[in-house]
Amino acid sequence: MSESGSDEYRDLFENAPCGCLTIGSDGRITKVNATLARWTGFAAEQFVGQRLHQFLNMAGRIYYETHIAPLLRMQGFFNEFALDFETAAGERLPTIANAAEHRDAEGGVRFTALVFIKATDRRLYERQLVDSRSELRISLANERETAELREQFIAVLGHDLRNPLAAISAGARILQRSGNLQNEKELRVLDMINSTVTRMSDLIDNILDFARGRLGGGITLHRAIRPLEPVLEQVVDELRTASPQRVIETRFEIADPVNCDHTRIGQLASNLIGNALTHGARDMPVRVGAKTNGNEFEFWVANAGEPIPDSAMEKLFEPFFRGDVRASRQGLGLGLHIASQIAQAHGGRIDVTSSPEETRFAFSMPLAQADERIGKP
């Protein structure tokens, strides 16, 4: 190598844009380049003969002794580790370092070479990332806790509401059976009590389902293969009793027993018809239909009245969504949400069309797929 070539190498070592340092087999520093000396504020001679950890902050010392030194012996190199120097002025100098052992033929250490890249900004950035991640974690945990408490509260509330309702319902039944109520007005009050109990009971069912779904239980299905028509008939009967002044027309053409959760499909039907009774024109009938059609089961509810505004269309199935209705019919906005959850659990869907002539909710679910799903939640 020529003189000038050798000078070039020396210059590259001394003034490279990174700190360079070598450690002898006895663990003591043998060489330091000018760049590292400049960064740390120590003279190169101050390094020689010392141990690297003397120039590190305490965390870096411990880390070097417990991780880096052992790894260097075990795998011969170690790349991209963070190490903090303590400068002559007592300031912290964060670096990212690579290190490699140079070994002799027997595997002994001849020397260890380390290079350091200044990493003040990088480490600040990483530190901020770590900090914001832990902040997020904490606030997420808080949010979860609050949400869980809230939903548990709803679940408990739902349960507690059922008991007094059962008492009211039982009282009404006793009055009805006693035959003591004779005049028209008293009987109408009794009807109203029954209708309110039914509506209240449906609302509570929806609250409980919603809370359960949110608590992670989801809607579980108990499938069976038996006729569905009687279930739908019963749902319609109950709603007719609850709203004696309204007309509900039905047309059921269900050829075979349907594989589904009959109670849940009943709840879906009740929610959709209830929705039509609430929002539909009061002087027009609500039409309900169901049929099996090849591999599909279809159920639909149609009503006349004001069409659903486009702006409301997208949000129909979101929990707590309520359209514009008079306050006395105001529900919780859970009926359609739970109906759609039941539809999804059956592998089905609910389609909505709304025009000035008719608003129609059509539920459809595959029958073939349902067969394959027997026994699975």
Added chain:
Amino acid sequence: MDVLARNNVHVRGRGDRAMVFAHGFGCDQNMWRFVAPEFESEFKVVLFDHVGAGGSDLSAYDKAKYSTLLGYADDLVEIGAALGLKNAVFVGHSVSAMIGVLASIKAPDLFGRLVLIGPSAKYIDDGDYKGGFSEKQIAELLEFLEDNHMGWSAAMAPSIMGNPDRPELGEELTNSFCRTDPEIAKAFARVTFTSDNRSDLSKVTVPTLILQCSEDIIASEEVGKFVRSRIPGSEIVFLKATGHCPNLSAPAEVVSAIRAYV
């Protein structure tokens, strides 16, 4: 639970008497690669990883259990019971020295000899006691550990765990000897560096050897002498080796010191 799988236990060598090697904070049983094989002709050599380190079952990591060194000591006693060990030689490095002390107090028949390499009964200074670190420095360490994740990612864990025999280092195994879930590493650092086992030392009933390095910033000579003074009848040998890991930097000296004692 399979204790031997949980702690990635490996038994090698011949001999009636067992020699159990316990790694310290930072890395795993590979720390013993230059020392343990030397005893395989005379001893049944037992190597293991603490839960949370190396090839241990990370799913067995229980925050509450491992919030004190006693949790680790319980594991050690369980490993001894699973292997039917009696009167074994225990060799513990760094924090595992105290884990061995605690296990020996709990199960006095388990070990017949303790060899403690770089032990410290308490790392944080306390009045006249000089552990070598201030509380603030240990807090800085815990924060600093987050700056060195060693390329850890949870997705990587199974491939590391599936390689108990550690073939030639593949790219994915780089740093694996010292790499673990950062949360666990931090928790282990906390339990290690905030431990205080000074009052346990006098309860040790088996012959104990302390191997003390020179210029060990983790466990200073003063700290080693303190352990010597508190464990009844213990002996201390000062090694020429420097630093905290003589099992890697000066294995021959460590091997001959252990051999001379057992």
